[in-house]
Every structure is written in C-alpha cells, then in structure tokens.
Amino acid sequence: MRMMPISSILPGMKLGKRIYSDEGIVLLAEGVELTGNLLRRLSEKGIHYLYVQDPRTEGIEAPELLSEETSRRALQTLRSVFRDLVDLPGKRHTGTYPYVGKTVRQLMHHVLDDLQRNRDALIMLMNMHTVDHYLYMHSLNVCVYTVLLGMAHGYGSDELMTIGLGALLHDIGKTQISMNVLMKPGRLTPEEYDEMKRHAERGYYLLKDEPNIPLIVAHCAYQHHERLNGTGYPRGLKSYEIHEYAKWIGIVDSYDAMTSHRIYKDPLLPHQAIETLYAGSGTLYDTSMLKIFRDKVAIYPVGISVILSTGQTAIVVDINSASVHRPIVRVITDENGADLKVPYDLDLSKHLSVMISKIDAGPSDR
Structure with a gap:
C-alpha cells in the first residue's frame, strides 16, 4: 500500500x-x-x-505502535474519563476523583506492555482517525511518543509510568474549556486564545490532589506549554524552572499538533514538523532533547511517495532505525516519470549517492 x-x-x-x-x-x-x-x-x-x-x-x-485492542481501549477510556470531567457540576477545579487515577494507570500498563515489546520502535504516524474529537487521539499520540522517547533516554519502569501518565493527561484541563472555543473550526480570537491557554492551569488543579496520580503528573499538565526562554504559558517559566518531563511532553505535544489531522488545518509531514521544532532549538526547546527526538522520528512514513535525487519516484518501504533519513524505498518510475515494468527496492543507507529530494505531493508536484 x-x-x-x-x-x-x-x-x-x-x-x-x-x-x-x-x-x-x-x-x-x-x-x-x-x-x-x-x-x-x-x-x-x-x-x-x-x-x-x-x-x-x-x-x-505501515507498522503499528500499539495493538488494535490497546488503541481501542485507550480511546474509549480517554473518551469516558474526559467526558465525565466535562460533565462535572459547575466544572469545579477542586476535589478528587480517584477513578481517574485508577483507570488511567490500568490503561498505561497496557500501553507500556505494548511498547516494551519493541523498545527500538521509531515514532511514526499513528492510525488514521477522523477528528470528531481531536483531543482523545492527540492525548494518546503524545503519550506513546513520549514513552518511546523516555525509553531512548533511559528512564526506568516507574519513570516511564509517571511520564506516560503526564503525557496522557497533559491536556485534561481542556475538559474545562468551553466547547465553542475547543471545537472552533478556525482561528481563535485573542479572547478565545486566552481562554484556551487556561487549560494548563485547570489541568493542574484537576490532577494535583488525585490519590492515584503523582504530583509530577499535575505539573506536566501545568508546564507543557512553558518554553526555555520564558515565552511560554501560563507562568512564563524558564529553562531550569521547567520539569524535565514537561520539556519532553512540550516537544511531543508541538510535534503531534503539527502532524495531526485538523478540520481547519492541513497537517505537516514529519520532516516539515522536525524543521519547525529545530527553529526553536535552544530557545523554545532543549537542544539535546530535540536531537534524541529527531533520531527517533520516522521522518518519511512507510508508504509515502518521494522524489529521489535521480529524478525517480519511489515509495518508502521500511525505516532504517540507525539512519532514519535514509530509508529503504521501492523505485517505481524512471527519471522521466515513466512507470517501471519491474519496480525494485533500494536501501538508501547503502547507496549514499542517492538522496530523497522531496516528498511527492501528487501529479502537480512532478
């Protein structure tokens, strides 16, 4: 395919x-x-x-990072938990709801089990989903990608559980944002954007007293939009003031937002999103973390068409984990765009004179 x-x-x-x-x-x-x-x-x-x-x-x-059963369980759990919080009388910011911690911990065990079976897996685009409610799939994506980064960084099982919970629940404060703002199919007004930004603080207050949720998880919700140079929100924290887990989640949250399907915005492809993130290296995002992230992202998704430096069109067949910029491709046309009678596979990590020039966006791009 x-x-x-x-x-x-x-x-x-x-x-x-x-x-x-x-x-x-x-x-x-x-x-x-x-x-x-x-x-x-x-x-x-x-x-x-x-x-x-x-x-x-x-x-x-195209390989899957989670089993179909785990993915379905995760989306159903997130939908149930988040919708229950939306329906809280008066949308209170205080009080404890022990079922949240217990339920999401059970879910995280399934996610960790799936990812532990393939610790060398790369971050790649998740299953195709409609975006009737972007929040659920985004929360799951950020969780999966962050855990993979945590594994690459060398975190132990307890740390992976905590950072995974932080990533899974980083946007839980959006349950306390007006649906008219949250689901608006277009650019927010300054007033609406101010309302949206309150989700970080509201997420913290929803989670900080949860008996089954570490306090660090609440701070992940609070800090995932903070940036190294102090230009983030809600508190304008700077580098040393931002928890390490929140820095990881901030990178992944930005990446997934850029590469996800949204009704009002075309998604960026992984290589484009990586370029955008690197523009903020050292100012918005930690440079050493970005390097690990870049090395873990399958920037050319399996199945995507690319134009080679030879002028030929090829399809990405597989990713070389040691060289994500040079995947295995199947060459399907000659340099003039004519279909080959017998397509053939080419490992770009072994043919260094051939490079990917650009993504093939369709007939108009040729």
Whole structure:
C-alpha cells in the first residue's frame, strides 16, 4: 500500500489501511472502494492523507505502535474519563476523583506492555482517525511518543509510568474549556486564545490532589506549554524552572499538533514538523532533547511517495532505525516519470549517492 494526499486519490482506488472513529471503532475497512462521495466526506472530517492499495507497493505495510485492542481501549477510556470531567457540576477545579487515577494507570500498563515489546520502535504516524474529537487521539499520540522517547533516554519502569501518565493527561484541563472555543473550526480570537491557554492551569488543579496520580503528573499538565526562554504559558517559566518531563511532553505535544489531522488545518509531514521544532532549538526547546527526538522520528512514513535525487519516484518501504533519513524505498518510475515494468527496492543507507529530494505531493508536484 502507499500513502497519498487525499486530493490525489481517484474514485475507484481501494483503501489500504482502515480508518477509525475517535472511539477506536473501525469506520472503513481496508479494501473498501473509495467513491467521490466517500473521499469528500473524509476530507470534511479532516483527513488529508490516506493509505491506498497499489499493486506496485504489494508487501509494504505501515507498522503499528500499539495493538488494535490497546488503541481501542485507550480511546474509549480517554473518551469516558474526559467526558465525565466535562460533565462535572459547575466544572469545579477542586476535589478528587480517584477513578481517574485508577483507570488511567490500568490503561498505561497496557500501553507500556505494548511498547516494551519493541523498545527500538521509531515514532511514526499513528492510525488514521477522523477528528470528531481531536483531543482523545492527540492525548494518546503524545503519550506513546513520549514513552518511546523516555525509553531512548533511559528512564526506568516507574519513570516511564509517571511520564506516560503526564503525557496522557497533559491536556485534561481542556475538559474545562468551553466547547465553542475547543471545537472552533478556525482561528481563535485573542479572547478565545486566552481562554484556551487556561487549560494548563485547570489541568493542574484537576490532577494535583488525585490519590492515584503523582504530583509530577499535575505539573506536566501545568508546564507543557512553558518554553526555555520564558515565552511560554501560563507562568512564563524558564529553562531550569521547567520539569524535565514537561520539556519532553512540550516537544511531543508541538510535534503531534503539527502532524495531526485538523478540520481547519492541513497537517505537516514529519520532516516539515522536525524543521519547525529545530527553529526553536535552544530557545523554545532543549537542544539535546530535540536531537534524541529527531533520531527517533520516522521522518518519511512507510508508504509515502518521494522524489529521489535521480529524478525517480519511489515509495518508502521500511525505516532504517540507525539512519532514519535514509530509508529503504521501492523505485517505481524512471527519471522521466515513466512507470517501471519491474519496480525494485533500494536501501538508501547503502547507496549514499542517492538522496530523497522531496516528498511527492501528487501529479502537480512532478
């Protein structure tokens, strides 16, 4: 299968990878024929890329970081917990809700079990989901990516549990933000943006007295938008004042926000998001943390089309964990754009004279 911009997909093509709702329920199974109406509805749901079947890419499978069961359990748990908090009488900022800690701890055990089985896994785009409620999938993505970074950094099991909880619940304060602001399909006004920024403080107050949640987790919610140079919010903390876990979560939160499907914004591809993050190296984000992050991100997703320095078009087949910038690709055209009768695989880590020039965004990009 291959990953294509939805604008380049023609009616009659078949879906290569299933699409999920925000509850983790399969909406469209692989093999479904994509009609013009389906493509339009998916685009309206905020999906900008799809995996489609292509005989030339047979055998190319995008790996999953979590099992289907864990992913579904996680989204259902987050939906249930977050919606219960939205419905709190008067939306109080104090009081304890022990079920939150117990429930999310159970979930984190499943997430850690999945990720521990493949500690060398790279950060890669998660399953395709509609964005009826972006918050659930974003929280899960940030949790998974942060735990993978924690493993690469060398954290132990207790530390991974704590930073994982911090990442999973970093945006829990958004349950206390007006839905009109949270779900607005466009740019926020200055007043609305001020309201949105309050989610960090409100998350802290929701979590700080939870008996089953370490206090550090509450500070992750409080500090994940703080930046090294003091330009973050809500308190304008500087480098040494920001907890290490919150620094990791801040990087991942920004990355996932840039690469996720949003109704009002096209997502960036991983290599574009990495470039944006590096623009803030040393000022917004810790440089040493960014280096570990860069080395753990599969910047060219499996299945995506790329243009090589030779002028040929290729599809990413697999990622070289030791050299994420130089994946294994399947060359499908010659330098003039003509389809090859027999496509062939090329390991760019072994053919150093050939490089990826750019992502192939479709016919207009050739």
